[in-house]
Amino acid sequence: MPQYTLDQVTTRLADLRQSGERRPVEVCQLGRWFFLEYTGHSSGHGLFGGRGGLVSAQPSYWLITEQVFTAALDVRDWEFANTLLTTLRKQFVRSDRVDVLAGLLLEAQGQYKDADLIYNKILADNETNIFASKRKIAVAKAQGRMGDATAQLNKYLGNQANDHEAWLELCELYIHQNMLEQAAFCVEEVIMLQPRNHIYNQKYAEIQYTLTNYDIALKYFCRAIELCTDYLRGLYGIKLCLAHLRSSGSSNTTLDQLDLLATERITEIYSLATKKADAKSAESTKQLGTIAHEWLQALSG
């Protein structure tokens, strides 16, 4: 195991918590090290001991425990997860948050019915518990009850109308059920909540493209590129939209110029990437460039 300092570990874990990046293996490893250093046990029970001393001196101690717990679920280390859950339970005897974590463990092990029971119990006490409502939806989705999940999520969004992650999730559910109009509605909500996120604009454009509203799609592809210079996926979108628009007969100088611009940028991006690529990835990058070039030729030809 590599050598860390306590500061490095806590900072790294805090960074991962902040960014939401999912690196379960790393988190588990850091977590084991942290608990060993802090409490003298690799699973973090006992409030005193180790070099760190009092647990309360480390304000993020319980946050780290929670974080490592979810990471342990990700790597399917039930034993580790169970001990962590026990320490959390000991510290927070009646906590909804720990209840949700217990439900997560059951979910991870595939016992959806029991997990659902736990969430129902939490919601009976506190109907506004966001985590429990979301987990219930996730359970429905995991069990393949798409319609049920959609209905529950709709109800949830009726109450919590500004939860953009929930809107995105609902969008995914609708896309799974081929209800693209509804999916577009969801992304519109998301765009209103975060208008300067190019990925959401791109998503909206792609849904509109699939709905064959090529003019709207084109505008949102352009918007995505405006917000994020040289956004490759948006450039491809422009090419595809223009191909459709042209086959339906509409064409003017602006669109022609746009077409030229997209072709130029796509070629440019690949040639830049080839220049920058190191020896290992040079070959594959070059191949990608060739494929893109051929595709562009086929589209215009």
Next chain:
Amino acid sequence: MAESGQQMFLDPAIRDWVLIPITIVMVLVGVLRHQMTVLMNGKPKPPTLAAVKESKALMRGSMLVRHHDFIPYSAFLMRKEFLSKAFESGRFLKNPGEMEANGAPNPLSDPAGMEMMMDGMKKNMMSIIPQTVIMGWINFFFSGFVLIKLPFPLTVRFKSMLQAGVLTPDMDVAWVSSLSWYFLNLFGLRGIFSLILGAENTADGMRDMQAMGTMGMSGQPGQPQNFHKLFLAEKENLDIANHRWALEGIEERLLLKYGKQSPPTVTRAAVPASSATPKKTTSKTGRKKKSH
């Protein structure tokens, strides 16, 4: 000041039986008070689902007013119709009875409001009672005591701060009386409390003073708002919202960004956006007439 003229010696028993005990008692009371507050606060009662829905719906309305430019006109119109109607009919209201009520609703009618008032009172009691008791204790037993001499000279203006309760005009200002020692502790123990109890403690007396200071300014904090009024105001905002699609002329803007086109075409692109406005205003007034 006659430094050499004043020769005063304090009994060491004063240090052992007055100075140190007062400090210890104040620390202990602070810790006790922190624990009591934690105990009494318990878990904050979660708002009901209807209350959440109410405020979130309002936020959704204001979000539509602010960011509607980023979605297509048809999408905006659909939302506007829906939200205006819902806001007007009081569909999102926590208690629909609010629609008839005039002015601010009575806080006593809402159990959550009642609880909030009780909470404020409890907190006030928690801060006032222990401080009164300690001050009474010091006043009763140690009034007129001189406890400590500060190791540095001070100007006469500090006399009222350091020698409260001792009415001797000629004594050097560096001497501190018992009541003043209490006040120094009251305001100076914050650092020690944050060491013992962590940064988010409630043992500190200063915090209450600050809270009392701001209370008058912020208007009644516990006063519940009349959401129906807020919804109607938001509906008004929606009605006058002027949809100007942010993506109008985006193709030209993009070409401009990459330097493929010269600027003048941008002004041309702005024309269709403004020509769309008169049509909308007529439809708005039409709907307004209906609602009245």
